[in-house]
Amino acid sequence: MGSENHYQMNMVKGEFGYVLEDVPNFTDYISDLPTYPNPLRSNPAYSVVKQYFVDIDDTVPQKIVVHKDTPRGVHFRRAGPRQKVYFASDEVQACLVTCGGLCPGLNTVIREIVHSLDCMYGVNKVLGINGGYRGFYSKNTITLTPKTVNDIHKRGGTILGTSRGGHDTTKIVDSIQDRGINQVYIIGGDGTQKGAAAIYEEIRKRGLKVVVAGIPKTIDNDIPVIDKSFGFDTAVEEAQRAINAAHVEAESAENGIGVVKLMGRYSGFIAMYATLASRDVDCCLIPESPFYLEGEGGLFEYIERCLKENGHMVIVIAEGAGQELLAAKNEEDASGNRLLQDIGLWISQKIKDHFANKLKMLLTLKYIDPTYMIRAIPSNASDSVYCTLLAQSAVHGAMAGYTGFTTGLVNGRHTFIPFNRITERQNKVVTTDRMWARLLSSTNQPSFIGPKEAAEIGKQKKPTTQLLDDEDDCTDERAGTSFMVTSLIGCLSCGQ
Numbered sequence: 233m234g235s236e237n238h239y240q241m242n243m244v245k246g247e248f249g250y251v252l253e254d255v256p257n258f259t260d261y262i263s264d265l266p267t268y269p270n271p272l273r274s275n276p277a278y279s280v281v282k283q284y285f286v287d288i289d290d291t292v293p294q295k296i297v298v299h300k301d302t303p304r305g306v307h308f309r310r311a312g313p314r315q316k317v318y319f320a321s322d323e324v325q326a327c328l329v330t331c332g333g334l335c336p337g338l339n340t341v342i343r344e345i346v347h348s349l350d351c352m353y354g355v356n357k358v359l360g361i362n363g364g365y366r367g368f369y370s371k372n373t374i375t376l377t378p379k380t381v382n383d384i385h386k387r388g389g390t391i392l393g394t395s396r397g398g399h400d401t402t403k404i405v406d407s408i409q410d411r412g413i414n415q416v417y418i419i420g421g422d423g424t425q426k427g428a429a430a431i432y433e434e435i436r437k438r439g440l441k442v443v444v445a446g447i448p449k450t451i452d453n454d455i456p457v458i459d460k461s462f463g464f465d466t467a468v469e470e471a472q473r474a475i476n477a478a479h480v481e482a483e484s485a486e487n488g489i490g491v492v493k494l495m496g497r498y499s500g501f502i503a504m505y506a507t508l509a510s511r512d513v514d515c516c517l518i519p520e521s522p523f524y525l526e527g528e529g530g531l532f533e534y535i536e537r538c539l540k541e542n543g544h545m546v547i548v549i550a551e552g553a554g555q556e557l558l559a560a561k562n563e564e565d566a567s568g569n570r571l572l573q574d575i576g577l578w579i580s581q582k583i584k585d586h587f588a589n590k591l592k593m594l595l596t597l598k599y600i601d602p603t604y605m606i607r608a609i610p611s612n613a614s615d616s617v618y619c620t621l622l623a624q625s626a627v628h629g630a631m632a633g634y635t636g637f638t639t640g641l642v643n644g645r646h647t648f649i650p651f652n653r654i655t656e657r658q659n660k661v662v663t664t665d666r667m668w669a670r671l672l673s674s675t676n677q678p679s680f681i682g683p684k685e686a687a688e689i690g691k692q693k694k695p696t697t698q699l700l701d702d703e704d705d706c707t708d709e710r711a712g713t714s715f716m717v718t719s720l721i722g723c724l725s726c727g728q
């Protein structure tokens with residue numbers, strides 16, 4: 233076994249190409265810390281469960297499809313309760329913060345962290361940071377108890393409020409120190425996890441016994457490594473209502489077209505899965521697959537064909553699709569994310585103009601933008617269970633002295649993932665993988681790839697049985713989970 237220690241990740245190498253990308257622990261930078269038996273041992277609910285505690289050597293492979301001679305590859309530490317903990321119950325002062333955009337399930341995660349700390353570990357000092365990162369140094373905190381958070385999972389949004397921008401590492405860590413906080417739970421997307429990594433690094437530099445635990449939140453499902461993010465199933469489910477409405481409108485009119493815009497700034501997962509689930513969608517446009525309007529193989533030609541054949545059609549478009557076709561806006565939000573133009577409105581106008589002016593064809597187009605309505609609802613049943621398990625994993629990890637980690641589901645198992653693995657790239661739909669092919673074959677839409685480009689892609693293609701090893705390939709395979717979408721279709725990223 234060899235090992236390399238970095239601030240954000242401890243890499244342990246074993247035999248047969250085994251690699252453990254381990255998360256930091258207090259023991260990496262603080263010596264002689266006292267430990268305590270896990271209070272769950274005497275908890276009537278859990279004490280009877282056989283093998284309740286996770287073995288120190290349990291790890292979860294990132295790739296589950298292997299050949300007999302392939303290296304064992306990257307593994308992550310399995311989440312779950314440990315025999316020993318690094319905090320006495322009355323020593324813990326925890327805090328929770330939510331950052332970035334809204335997502336179904338935020339309140340469920342908040343509730344479950346507060347409840348897990350209390351019911352499992354007897355921790356009852358928990359603060360809520362108001363209004364995202366800037367709340368650490370510019371707002372009052374709120375006290376969170378099992379009673380005050382008891383019903384919040386039934387509501388959308390976040391009871392703590394959220395914001396973009398305002399991440400000031402020094403001020404945040406000063407505030408953590410001043411308030412005597414020693415467990416920080418940070419719920420948010422890719423930007424938030426980058427901010428959490430900076431907070432963890434500063435805490436470590438100061439040598440503080442303070443856990444930084446991330447819970448990945450992204451309605452767009454744009455966080456890599458994990459099987460999927462909470463709220464995604466809910467978003468796909470809720471999107472069906474908008475697609476159904478668009479279909480009803482389109483079907484009821486002569487040459488009816490329904491256009492539905494769904495969220496997905498850089499990743500078109502919601503649009504892709506909502507399309508696959510619906511069966512009423514004739515065309516799905518996502519940021520990862522550039523498209524064009526005019527000429528052979530273009531969108532207008534396809535629309536004309538659909539209208540001739542069926543008399544109506546439904547188009548789903550992700551908000552980040554086709555942005556290159558619009559005049560650049562060059563504006564950013566407070567976190568530095570590029571502000572997008574309304575592609576749904578733009579494309580609706582283009583379609584109307586084309587059919588009225590060029591083809592002199594009468595059509596009825598209805599544009600539906602349900603994006604914020606979808607984001608604002610509470611989590612559905614399967615996401616609620618997922619949120620609960622993520623929250624419990626974060627609490628178990630924190631109590632066991634792990635820090636600088638994000639909790640996440642990898643191949644259906646809960647794991648602790650180093651921040652740098654979560655923040656180094658974005659999860660995107662891979663248009664050369666099977667899932668996008670399934671979508672194209674289900675809608676019959678053009679691939680918008682010219683014959684020349686297709687030949688190029690064909691040349692680059694690896695043999696079909698080759699296992700995927702480099703970072704652009706699918707690293708998100710998962711075992712069948714009980715979740716609605718994943719269990720039916722497989723890997724969200726690559727469609728294996």
Ligand SMILES: Nc1ncnc2c1ncn2[C@@H]1O[C@H](COP(=O)(O)OP(=O)(O)OP(=O)(O)O)[C@@H](O)[C@H]1O
Nearest residue numbers: 332333396397398399420421422423424426427567
């Ligand atoms: N590179 C970074 N370093 C430190 N903080 C960051 C960084 N990127 C973003 N943040 C902070 O993280 C918070 C959330 O970031 P952002 O608005 O990009 O949302 P997000 O977490 O990516 O969620 P989503 O994009 O899903 O809405 C903001 O307060 C922002 O200042």
Ligand SMILES: O=P(O)(O)OC[C@H]1O[C@](O)(CO)[C@@H](O)[C@@H]1O
Nearest residue numbers: 332333334451452495496497565
């Ligand atoms: O309007 P806001 O709050 O900046 O959020 C919009 C963005 O947030 C997201 O929902 C991600 O959280 C994106 O899909 C979307 O582009």
Ligand SMILES: [Mg+2]
Nearest residue numbers: 332421422423
């Ligand atoms: Mg983001």
